[in-house]
Amino acid sequence: MSGHSVEEIRRETRVYILVFVALAVLTLVTVGVSYLHLSFGAAVGLALFIASIKGSLVAAFFMHLISERRLVYAVLILTMIFFVALILLPLGGYHDRLG
Amino acid sequence: MSASEEQAVGAQDHAAEHHELPFWQRYIFSQDHKVIGLQYAFTALCFLLFGFCLMLIMRWQLAFPGRPVPIIGGLLGSANAPGGIMLPEFYNQLGAMHGTIMVFLAVVPLLVGAYGNYLVPLQIGAPDMAFPKLNMASYWCYLPGGLIMLASFFVPGGAANSGWTSYPPLSNIATSGQTWWLVGMIFLITSSLLGSVNFIVTIFQLRAEGLDFMRLPMFVWSQLVTSFLLLLAFPPLEAAGILQLMDRVAGTSFFMPSGLVVSGEVLEVAGGGNPLLWQHLFWFLAHPEVYVLILPAMGIVAEIIANNTRKPLWGYRPMVYSAVFLGFMSFIVWAHHMFLTGMGTAISSFFQTTTMIISVPSVVILSALLISLWGGSIRFNTPMLFALAFLPMFGIGGLTGLPLGLAPSDIHLHDTYYVIGHFHYVVAPGTIFAIFAGIYYWFPKITGRQMSERLGKLHFWPSLIFMNGIFMPMFVQGLAGVSRRLYDGGAQYSHAQGVLHWNAFMSMSAFGLLVAQIPFIINLFVSIRWGVKVGSNPWDATTLEWVAAPSPPVAHGNFPELPVVTRGPYEYSPPESDESFLPQNAVA
Amino acid sequence: MQIPYTVEPRPDTGLYNAKLGVWLFLASEVMLFGALFSALILLRTGATSWPHGYEVLNVPLATINTMVLITSSVSMVMSWAALRLGDFGKYRKWMGLTFLLGLIFMVIKTIEYAAKFEHHLYPSHDNFMATYFTLTGLHGLHVLGGMIVIAYLLGPGSKMWMTEPERYTNRVEVIGLYWHFVDLVWIFLFPTLYLL
Ligand code: HEM
Ligand SMILES: [Cu+2]
Numbered sequence: 023m024s025g026h027s028v029e030e031i032r033r034e035t036r037v038y039i040l041v042f043v044a045l046a047v048l049t050l051v052t053v054g055v056s057y058l059h060l061s062f063g064a065a066v067g068l069a070l071f072i073a074s075i076k077g078s079l080v081a082a083f084f085m086h087l088i089s090e091r092r093l094v095y096a097v098l099i100l101t102m103i104f105f106v107a108l109i110l111l112p113l114g115g116y117h118d119r120l121g
Numbered sequence: 122m123s124a125s126e127e128q129a130v131g132a133q134d135h136a137a138e139h140h141e142l143p144f145w146q147r148y149i150f151s152q153d154h155k156v157i158g159l160q161y162a163f164t165a166l167c168f169l170l171f172g173f174c175l176m177l178i179m180r181w182q183l184a185f186p187g188r189p190v191p192i193i194g195g196l197l198g199s200a201n202a203p204g205g206i207m208l209p210e211f212y213n214q215l216g217a218m219h220g221t222i223m224v225f226l227a228v229v230p231l232l233v234g235a236y237g238n239y240l241v242p243l244q245i246g247a248p249d250m251a252f253p254k255l256n257m258a259s260y261w262c263y264l265p266g267g268l269i270m271l272a273s274f275f276v277p278g279g280a281a282n283s284g285w286t287s288y289p290p291l292s293n294i295a296t297s298g299q300t301w302w303l304v305g306m307i308f309l310i311t312s313s314l315l316g317s318v319n320f321i322v323t324i325f326q327l328r329a330e331g332l333d334f335m336r337l338p339m340f341v342w343s344q345l346v347t348s349f350l351l352l353l354a355f356p357p358l359e360a361a362g363i364l365q366l367m368d369r370v371a372g373t374s375f376f377m378p379s380g381l382v383v384s385g386e387v388l389e390v391a392g393g394g395n396p397l398l399w400q401h402l403f404w405f406l407a408h409p410e411v412y413v414l415i416l417p418a419m420g421i422v423a424e425i426i427a428n429n430t431r432k433p434l435w436g437y438r439p440m441v442y443s444a445v446f447l448g449f450m451s452f453i454v455w456a457h458h459m460f461l462t463g464m465g466t467a468i469s470s471f472f473q474t475t476t477m478i479i480s481v482p483s484v485v486i487l488s489a490l491l492i493s494l495w496g497g498s499i500r501f502n503t504p505m506l507f508a509l510a511f512l513p514m515f516g517i518g519g520l521t522g523l524p525l526g527l528a529p530s531d532i533h534l535h536d537t538y539y540v541i542g543h544f545h546y547v548v549a550p551g552t553i554f555a556i557f558a559g560i561y562y563w564f565p566k567i568t569g570r571q572m573s574e575r576l577g578k579l580h581f582w583p584s585l586i587f588m589n590g591i592f593m594p595m596f597v598q599g600l601a602g603v604s605r606r607l608y609d610g611g612a613q614y615s616h617a618q619g620v621l622h623w624n625a626f627m628s629m630s631a632f633g634l635l636v637a638q639i640p641f642i643i644n645l646f647v648s649i650r651w652g653v654k655v656g657s658n659p660w661d662a663t664t665l666e667w668v669a670a671p672s673p674p675v676a677h678g679n680f681p682e683l684p685v686v687t688r689g690p691y692e693y694s695p696p697e698s699d700e701s702f703l704p705q706n707a708v709a
Numbered sequence: 710m711q712i713p714y715t716v717e718p719r720p721d722t723g724l725y726n727a728k729l730g731v732w733l734f735l736a737s738e739v740m741l742f743g744a745l746f747s748a749l750i751l752l753r754t755g756a757t758s759w760p761h762g763y764e765v766l767n768v769p770l771a772t773i774n775t776m777v778l779i780t781s782s783v784s785m786v787m788s789w790a791a792l793r794l795g796d797f798g799k800y801r802k803w804m805g806l807t808f809l810l811g812l813i814f815m816v817i818k819t820i821e822y823a824a825k826f827e828h829h830l831y832p833s834h835d836n837f838m839a840t841y842f843t844l845t846g847l848h849g850l851h852v853l854g855g856m857i858v859i860a861y862l863l864g865p866g867s868k869m870w871m872t873e874p875e876r877y878t879n880r881v882e883v884i885g886l887y888w889h890f891v892d893l894v895w896i897f898l899f900p901t902l903y904l905l
Binding site for chain 2: 116118119121
């Protein structure tokens with residue numbers, strides 16, 4: 023995909039460095055938080071929240087999803103729906119048991 | 122001819138010379154989708170026959186428990202059948218392997234590997250699949266997977282014997298054949314992942330000019346949806362397989378509950394595992410998988426019905442939308458296989474509701490196919506007979522699914538022969554009839570010759586009768602409460618006594634079905650050499666594989682020149698023209 | 710016979726074949742790891758006792774490993790950017806660094822495993838160790854697979870840069886997408902296994 027101009031690519035690389043810094047800082051934050059020994063629920067919520075931000079940064083910029091084609095979005099949205107079903111429904115089954 | 126054109130032709134000839142590949146690259150490690158499709162077809166038909174034979178041995182035992190298996194009884198080995206009399210352990214192996222082989226090694230490879238591979242590029246006007254090397258790799262993962270499954274019969278303790286569903290903890294403590302099963306499955310899953318990526322990319326990227334989505338033949342649509350099912354539903358089973366492998370090999374307890382007692386002793390494992398986790402992950406695949414078994418069959422039947430009624434399909438768009446919706450919904454109905462696992466009412470209501478919803482698009486597709494027959498001047502050739510028989514057979518299979526999808530009735534019917542009857546109506550006289558229909562229909566495309574109609578009818582009618590003879594009584598037995606997976610067919614249960622006499626009837630029908638396949642096998646091999654030669658489009662069909670490619674299609678590249686599509690897939694008896702049909706690439 | 714859109718994108722989808730292919734493959738990977746996460750959640754929810762990761766595992770080592778993997782993701786995009794600018798020399802440096810970082814990740818992982826084995830902590834010890842070994846093991850295999858492809862692209866595969874530079878750049882983009890995905894999986898594995 024060499025449709026991008028030299029200037030654009032240079033700008034993108036600067037963004038990559040910024041994202042890198044953000045990821046490193048967030049890693050330290052999440053490790054730091056774990057030393058606070060918050061209640062389990064809060065710890066899970068916070069850890070997943072930070073991980074989601076980090077994950078979104080990687081997906082959006084390193085995997086350049088931020089400027090991707092509709093077809094890729096469609097595939098990923100479909101996948102995310104089934105992903106959520108796969109996580110939630112067995113858990114729902116666990117909590118809604120007879121006996 | 123101008124100089125540059127001459128040059129171009131020269132270059133083409135040159136290229137053609139280079140394509141004279143050595144034998145092993147042309148027929149063994151081929152990257153041509155047509156050869157790979159035929160490799161799949163041949164291998165999967167062998168597995169189909171083998172899986173059928175396993176079932177025949179089981180049917181003997183069910184009809185005549187305790188009597189030596191005739192003819193081959195001595196070959197089964199004294200560990201399995203001393204004196205030819207089958208041991209229960211061996212019956213369990215046969216049952217597990219029959220299911221596994223039929224689903225994962227025969228029917229899906231036929232529908233997707235063989236039909237999909239051969240036809241999708243031809244029907245969309247593409248020179249090949251998008252990734253020919255991956256395509257080859259897919260076959261070469263499938264074959265070892267199958268061979269591993271076969272080899273497992275010869276390891277100590279024999280093949281896997283915990284059912285095709287391999288429920289733990291039984292499967293965790295089963296003999297080593299189960300480990301082979303898991304390894305074999307990982308090969309098969311890899312194969313199908315490679316295939317499904319390839320199909321989706323091919324359909325999105327390589328459609329001929331002018332072939333937009335609403336001009337795709339139904340068969341291509343069915344393959345597209347099927348590929349998405351395989352792509353997204355198989356990985357959870359792969360995960361489950363890895364976990365079970367860890368349980369068996371590394372001694373983990375993913376599926377091992379605490380304090381499990383086997384043969385009077387508490388097992389020495391860490392425990393704390395969850396057997397239902399396996400069921401969730403297994404059925405997350407296996408429910409979509411049953412639509413993998415049916416959607417391409419519907420696609421095949423739709424092609425043949427449109428062609429032989431000489432009318433456009435009734436309700437093409439609703440059928441497309443239904444197929445897509447069916448695919449989507451099939452991911453969120455899986456726990457209707459688990460109503461009896463102590464599931465609470467909230468979650469069971471959810472799965473009952475989704476199950477009822479998913480039957481709607483199935484009914485839409487079936488109705489559209491039925492209505493398509495209305496007012497047509499139908500040609501009753503062999504492919505059409507099989508396609509027509511598909512409709513009521515699938516209807517029976519689907520309708521009997523409804524009582525299973527509602528927990529109150531499923532409590533009675535679960536794990537009885539009724540379930541076996543239900544799904545076999547869908548896959549055996551349903552899908553397998555569609556496979557036969559397709560073989561008779563596309564045989565001229567592959568070989569340039571037609572199969573014998575007379576032998577074809579001799580194949581069809583007895584098959585139809587015997588199929589029903591096998592599976593219809595299963596509903597009777599199941600409603601009477603006879604459980605599945607009993608090695609004596611229920612002889613030891615008093616409540617089964619009233620319906621046991623059906624066992625011999627079903628078994629005789631099964632042997633009849635075997636005999637009914639003889640005309641087919643003869644027809645297949647004889648017609649390859651001596652069948653009547655036909656032109657490139659013997660059925661006067663509209664779709665690209667018939668109208669833009671010779672029979673057989675060009676070895677590399679399929680088409681003499683890539684087609685340009687101008688119209689929809691089913692323009693039969695067009696009102697605005699005197700022609701009896703308009704090819705998809707006809708100039709406007 | 711030439712298969713269309715191996716290099717240039719198809720106008721209506723805007724993608725070349727391999728790019729759609731790798732995204733589909735990653736979608737299936739999402740479901741693979743999704744199932745394993747689902748298993749982890751279900752087992753932990755149902756467990757009578759489950760240790761906090763930081764009580765059993767080596768958090769500082771894993772933090773270093775997280776940094777290593779994040780850095781390798783940056784070096785991967787940098788190599789792709791260099792290639793798009795036509796600077797093959799720079800590309801090789803960045804890609805080589807990516808490979809090296811992958812290697813460092815694997816070495817640290819091995820040290821971690823070895824320490825566990827020394828304390829007789831095997832997968833069979835309890836379901837925490839079982840999930841820890843299975844998930845990190847499978848993730849490690851993915852890193853290893855990526856390293857093999859990178860080695861190929863730097864070695865014998867690099868000839869393609871001379872003949873078909875566009876196609877080679879595409880290949881680097883595609884392996885990059887895979888590599889970032891493996892990083893992304895780790896970003897979720899790290900807190901769920903080590904920090905909670
Ligand atoms: C059309 C609507 C359908 C409905 C409502 C339906 C519903 C069900 C339900 C609820 C079960 C579980 C029964 C039990 O174990 O108690 C079941 C089993 C099964 N169905 Fe269907 N089904 C439908 C169509 C299909 C189709 C199209 C196929 C495939 C080709 C299929 C194949 C199977 C198989 C293989 C099983 C048994 C699996 C096993 O336990 O070994 N079904 N069906
Ligand atoms: Cu189902």
